[in-house]
Amino acid sequence: MPVLQDKGALVVGGASGIGAAIAAMYAVEGARVVVADRDASGASGTVRMDVADEGSVASAVAEATDLLGGRLDILVNSAGILTQAPVAEMDLATWAQTIAVDLTGVFLCCRAVLPGMIERGSGRIINIASQLGIKGGEGLAHYAAAKAGVVGLTKSLALEVSPHGVLANAIAPGPIETPMVDGITEDWKRAKRAELPLGRFGRPEEIAPTAVLLASDPGGNLYVGQTLGPNSGDVMP
Numbered sequence: 001m002p003v004l005q006d007k008g009a010l011v012v013g014g015a016s017g018i019g020a021a022i023a024a025m026y027a028v029e030g031a032r033v034v035v036a037d038r039d040a041s042g043a044s045g046t047v048r049m050d051v052a053d054e055g056s057v058a059s060a061v062a063e064a065t066d067l068l069g070g071r072l073d074i075l076v077n078s079a080g081i082l083t084q085a086p087v088a089e090m091d092l093a094t095w096a097q098t099i100a101v102d103l104t105g106v107f108l109c110c111r112a113v114l115p116g117m118i119e120r121g122s123g124r125i126i127n128i129a130s131q132l133g134i135k136g137g138e139g140l141a142h143y144a145a146a147k148a149g150v151v152g153l154t155k156s157l158a159l160e161v162s163p164h165g166v167l168a169n170a171i172a173p174g175p176i177e178t179p180m181v182d183g184i185t186e187d188w189k190r191a192k193r194a195e196l197p198l199g200r201f202g203r204p205e206e207i208a209p210t211a212v213l214l215a216s217d218p219g220g221n222l223y224v225g226q227t228l229g230p231n232s233g234d235v236m237p
């Protein structure tokens, strides 16, 4: 029996990379899946959403909830952007845009789904953070700050909503081969690979099973405010 049979799932940032792998694996596990993304293709089961825009998040979550027949059981927040700049040279717009998409976007999406989940007394929220939010990264202060923020947001949210049956957790992947890392310099990637005990970057389908676990019953039932680390050994908390 698929472990997410008939669950309604919204995967934000699901048009690419880790989010796309999670959406695909959720579907295999029996969930009804809607993808929300800035780059929504217009295909059925996708809605357009800019996570940095409060109005866009509210209308896209309403549209997704309708597509799911009024029942949104699982939210995955996987939308994100990554740029590189040392703090001494970073302009405020670069900082602010990363915080807006990678942190405030998670807050807005969580907030938008909570009334329905709290009313039903059940729900799962899975926020994609990063191991860089735990250990930091040169040229990545804005990204690491946003991802550390996602971890703190997830813990606080978990405290608030677990009494209502809503479980919030984070996944902090290590480096994963997706379009996001295409833009990172080769030098950075080579150095990063050398640091990893496994000696290689992961693949999106190696993250998706963790998101299935956190959404599943009974597998995910006791995870509250946790940050799981499929990270090739980069961080061992």
Ligand SMILES: NC(=O)c1ccc[n+]([C@@H]2O[C@H](COP(=O)([O-])OP(=O)(O)OC[C@H]3O[C@@H](n4cnc5c(N)ncnc54)[C@H](O)[C@@H]3O)[C@@H](O)[C@H]2O)c1
Pocket (backbone or CB within 6 Å): 012, 013, 014, 015, 016, 017, 018, 019, 036, 037, 038, 039, 049, 050, 051, 052, 077, 078, 079, 080, 081, 082, 101, 128, 129, 130, 131, 172, 173, 174, 175, 176, 177, 178, 179, 180, 181
């Ligand atoms: N790839 C990695 O090495 C890695 C490691 C740790 C964490 N992460 C995190 O995983 C998540 C997914 O990243 P990925 O590697 O799959 O990258 P990706 O670029 O393949 O996917 C990111 C998705 O987010 C969407 N997106 C970006 N800005 C958006 C916005 N304003 N509104 C709506 N959608 C938006 C993009 O269109 C894209 O579909 C991100 O949160 C990222 O920070 C990635």
